[in-house]
Amino acid sequence: MSNQPAYKVKLGLITATVWKNDGFYSxxxxxxxxxxxxxxxxxxxxxHSDxxxxxxxxxxxxxWISRQLNGAK
Structure with missing residues (x-):
């Protein structure tokens, strides 16, 4: 895995961090x-409120991942 995330989204106190690793994402x-x-x-x-x-x-x-896999930017 890279040291830098491929993508990050934050809403309130919740953050989703996307990592790219050898052709797949986690x-x-x-x-x-x-x-x-x-x-x-x-x-x-x-x-519950989260x-x-x-x-x-x-x-x-x-x-975001679907767009990457389908070649859209």
Whole structure:
């Protein structure tokens, strides 16, 4: 995998990061939050209020990947 993501989309505290690896793509979806010391952290655990943004980020990542695979820019 490359050190840089191929694509990233963020909605609220949810981020989908697309990675390109030897002709295929993988996607990480994470939620950002601040810990007790005020440092930004991320988790793959989501609350009910996060789910719509998780779905939207996943959809946007899928659309971007489909465009790449079909040669559209």
């Amino acid at each position: 996607v990480d979806i994470a939620r950002s939050y601040k810990n007790g010391e005020g440092n930004w952290m991320s988790t793959s655990s989501y609350s 789910l719509l943004n998780v779905a939207k980020c996943a959809e946007r990542a899928e659309i």
